[in-house]
Amino acid sequence: QVQLVESGGGLVQAGGSLRLSCAASGRTFASYAMGWFRQAPGKEREYVAGITRSGGSTDYAASVKGRFTISRDNAKNTVYLQMNSLKPEDTAVYYCASRRSAGPSRAEREYDYWGQGTQVTVSA
Numbered sequence: 001q002v003q004l005v006e007s008g009g010g011l012v013q014a015g016g017s018l019r020l021s022c023a024a025s026g027r028t029f030a031s032y033a034m035g036w037f038r039q040a041p042g043k044e045r046e047y048v049a050g051i052t053r054s055g056g057s058t059d060y061a062a063s064v065k066g067r068f069t070i071s072r073d074n075a076k077n078t079v080y081l082q083m084n085s086l087k088p089e090d091t092a093v094y095y096c097a098s099r100r101s102a103g104p105s106r107a108e109r110e111y112d113y114w115g116q117g118t119q120v121t122v123s124a
Contacts (some may be wrong), residue, residue, distance in 0.1 A: 002026050002113040004096050009118030012086055016122070020081040022096030022115055029077040030054075033104040035111060036070060036081045038092035038120075045095070049081060050104025059104055064090075086122045093117040 003025040012018055022034070033053050039045040049070040050059045058070050069082040079096055097111035105111070 002028070002032065002098050004098060004113055004115035006094065006096055006115045006118040009094060009120045011121045011123065013123050014086060014088055016086050017082070017084045018086065018120060020083065020094055020096075020118060020120070022079045022081075024077045024079075024098065026077075029098075030074040031100060032098040032112075033101050034070075034072060034079040035097045035099065035104045035106075036079075036094060037097060037108065038090075038094045039117075040089075040092040043092075045108060047106040047108075048094070050106070051079065052103050053101075057103070059106070061106075083120070086120075088122045088124045091120060091122050093119050 006022045008020040035050040036048040037045050038048050051070045055072045067085045072079040095117045096115045098113045099111045
């Protein structure tokens with residue numbers, strides 16, 4: 001069992017930055033690839049970014065590539081999402097998820113555990 005807790009969300013103006021954190025419980029964090037997803041009001045949840053369990057490789061959705069950076073610290077059991085140049089369309093609840101595999105996936109169904117989400121609101 002892995003428990004994931006996101007933090008760092010909030011209200012920011014367009015062009016601003018936020019850093020999300022996702023803290024994982026347990027001693028097997030390094031066994032899991034990690035992903036960030038988001039869900040805007042009235043929309044389906046979508047993939048944002050993923051990172052391999054070693055942290056050596058990352059993947060991004062086209063909509064955030066060049067603006068967002070995913071990273072992890074296996075010693076701290078934490079994965080991060082640095083979000084820069086935020087746009088109003090980035091407004092959503094952001095979720096982290098873990099996948100017991102070497103690499104991330106863009107498919108929700110591939111993930112085993114999910115956090116409760118953290119709200120990010122970007123004002124125009």
